[in-house]
Amino acid sequence: MAAILELRDFGLYCPAGDFYIDPWDPVERAVVTHAHSDHVFPGCRSYLAAAPGEALLRARLGADAAIETLAYGERISLGSVTVSLHPAGHIAGSAQVRVESRGEVWVVSGDYKLAPDPTCVPFEPIRCHTFVTESTFGLPIFRWPEMNEVMSEIHAWWRANQESGRPSVLFGWPMGKLQRVLSALHTAVGPVYAHGAVERISRIYRESGIALPATKPPSADTKSALILAPPNCQGSPWMKRFGAASTALVSGWMRIRGTRRRRSLDRGFVLSDHADWPALLTAIDESHAATVWVAHGFRAPLVRWLQEHGREAVELPMRQTAPQPEPEDCEP
Ligand SMILES: [Zn+2]
Ligand SMILES: [Zn+2]
Numbered sequence: 001m002a003a004i005l006e007l008r009d010f011g012l013y014c015p016a017g018d019f020y021i022d023p024w025d026p027v028e029r030a031v032v033t034h035a036h037s038d039h040v041f042p043g044c045r046s047y048l049a050a051a052p053g054e055a056l057l058r059a060r061l062g063a064d065a066a067i068e069t070l071a072y073g074e075r076i077s078l079g080s081v082t083v084s085l086h087p088a089g090h091i092a093g094s095a096q097v098r099v100e101s102r103g104e105v106w107v108v109s110g111d112y113k114l115a116p117d118p119t120c121v122p123f124e125p126i127r128c129h130t131f132v133t134e135s136t137f138g139l140p141i142f143r144w145p146e147m148n149e150v151m152s153e154i155h156a157w158w159r160a161n162q163e164s165g166r167p168s169v170l171f172g173w174p175m176g177k178l179q180r181v182l183s184a185l186h187t188a189v190g191p192v193y194a195h196g197a198v199e200r201i202s203r204i205y206r207e208s209g210i211a212l213p214a215t216k217p218p219s220a221d222t223k224s225a226l227i228l229a230p231p232n233c234q235g236s237p238w239m240k241r242f243g244a245a246s247t248a249l250v251s252g253w254m255r256i257r258g259t260r261r262r263r264s265l266d267r268g269f270v271l272s273d274h275a276d277w278p279a280l281l282t283a284i285d286e287s288h289a290a291t292v293w294v295a296h297g298f299r300a301p302l303v304r305w306l307q308e309h310g311r312e313a314v315e316l317p318m319r320q321t322a323p324q325p326e327p328e329d330c331e332p
Contacts (some may be wrong), residue, residue: 002015002016004016004081004099004101004104004106004130005021005099005106005108005130005132007316007317007318008020009025010023010024010025010027011023011024011025011027011318011319012108012132012295014078014079014081014099016079016080016081016101017078017079017080017081017083017099018078018079019031019048019078019083021033021097021108022039022040022108022110023041023044024041024319025041026041026042026043026044026045027041027044027045028044028045028046029044029045029046029048029078030044030046030047030048031047031048031049031083031085031097032047032048032049032057033049033088033094033095033096033097033108033109033110033111034049034053034056034088034090034091034093034094034095034110034111035049035053035056035057035059035060035091035093035175036091036111036175036176037060039110039111040057040060040061042060042061042062042065045066046066046067046068047061047065047066047067047068048067048068048069048070048083048085049067049068049069049070049085049093049095050069050070050071050072050085050087050093050094050095051069051070051071051072051093052072052092052093052121052208053069053092053093053094053095054067054069054093055093055204055207055208056091056092056093056175056201056204057093059200059201059204070083070084070085072085072086072087072095072121072124073085073086080101081099081100081101082099082100082101083097083098083099083100084098085097085098086098086107086124086126087120087121087122087123087124088109088110088111088112088123089112089113089114089115089117089120089121089122089123090110090111090112090113090120090176090273090274091111091119091120091175091176091179091273092119092120092176092179092204092205092208092210093120093208094110094111094112094120095110096108096109096110096112096123096124096126097110098126098128104129105126105127105128105129105130106128106129106130106131106132107126107128107130107131107132107287107289108132109131109132109133109134109283110134111134111136111273111274111296112134112274112275112283113272113273113274113275113279114275114279114282114283115144115147115276115279116147117147117180117273118180118183118184118210118211119176119179119180119183119205119210119212120176120210123283125283125286125287126287127287127288128287128288128289129289129290129291130289130290130291130292130293131283131284131287131289131291131292131293132292132293132294132295132316133280133283133284133292133293133294133295133302134274134275134295134296134297135280135294135295135296135297135298135299135302136252136274136275136296136297136298137252137255137272137274137275137276137277137280137297137298138277138280138294138297138298138299138301138302139277139298139301140277140301141255141256141277142252142255142272142276142277143255143276143277143278144252144255144270144271144272144276144279145270147180147184147271150250150269150270150271151181151184151185153269154170154181154185154248154250154269155185155186155189157246157248157267158189158190158226159189161245161246162189162190162223162224165223166223166243166244166245166246167222167223167224167225167226167227167242167243167245167246168225168226168227168245168246168248169227169229169233169239169242169245169246169247169248170226170227170228170229170248170249170250170269171229171230171231171233171234171247171248171249171250171265172228172230172231172249172250172251173230173231173251173273174195174197174198174200174201174230175201176201176273177250177251177271177273178194178198178201178202178228178250179201179202179205179210179212180271180273181228181250181271182194182202182212182213182215182228183210183211183212183213185213185226187213189226190224190225190226191216191219191222191224191225191226192213192215192216192225192226192227192228193215193216193217193218193219193222193225193226193227193228194215194216194217194227194228194229195218195227195228195229195230195233195238196217197229197230198215198228198229198230199215199217202215215228218241218242222241222242222245227242227245231249231251234247234263234264234265246266246267247264247265247266247267248265248266248267248268248269249263249265249267249268249269250268250269250271251268251269251270251271251272252270252271252272252273252274252276254268254269254270255270274297280302281305284306284311289311290311290312291311291312291313291314292306292311292312292313292314293313293314293316294306294313294314294315294316295316295318296318299315299316300315303315
C-alpha cells in the first residue's frame, strides 16, 4: 500500500489528498499546524488550519491570504483522504493533523506539549498507525519543572528586583510563551508592561476569549514593573529606558547549563511549549503507533531510543528552519 504521507522537496506531502503539511516553500494547498513562522510559509495558494488559530495565522499572513478553517475534530475530504485537526496544546489554535485513508490513520503532531497551559486546549491523544512527532527537546536531559514552580521563581525574582529598585525584563517568545506566562502572573505584585510585539499577540488572544491580564506599554516609571519582551530586544536601544534592569529569559533551552551566562542574562526560567523527553515518550505511547517518524530537533536520540524499545522509528530529514522573530519585534 502506498504511504499516506511522503517527504518531498517542499515538505510532508499527501499524494492522495494533494496537500502539504507545514510546507517550507509556497505550495498550492497547505494544511498548517500553527502560526509559528517555522510552520507557516507565506505565499501558498490556500491554507487549512484549526479555527481557533485563524486570527494568529491571519496576523502572520495578512488580510488577503486564503485561509479555510475546521473546528477541532471536524472532518473533511481532500481527494480520497479524510482530514481532521485536533488540539496539540502548544499555543492557541495549534493542531495535530489526522489523515485517514481506507482505515489507515496517520497523525502529524506539529509542535505539542502535554503540560497544562491556561491559554490553549490540551493535547488530545489520537490512536494511529503512523505518528509523525516533533522532537525539539528529544534528549533525556530535557525534563520540565511544574509550571507553578516556575511561576513562583518568576514572582520571587520580580519581588527581589523591586526591593533593589530595578525593573524586571522577562524575555520570551512573543507568540504563545509570554501569553502563557502572563495568564499566570500575579498582577498585584506590580505593574506589567509589554513590548508592542507581545501586546499585538496578546490582543489577539484576548479577542478570541482567552483571559489575560491587561498590560500597558512601558511608561516612565518602571522600577517596580515586570516588562515582557521578545528575546531580540536584549541589548537593543529599546532596552535603554530600563537602565540597570534585571534580565531573564523564559525558555526550555534554559535547562542547558551555561545558556544563561552565554547570553548575559541574570536569570533563566525553564518553561517550554514543547514536550519534554518523558512527554514525547508518553505521547508516542498513547498514539499506539506501530511506526514513528521523528521530525525537528534532536531526532537521532529519540529514534534510537524507540528502536531499542521495539518500535519502528524513522528519522525524517526535514529542512530545519528556526522560527523567526516578527519583523517589528524590536524597533526602538
Ligand atoms: Zn511552534
Ligand atoms: Zn516549530
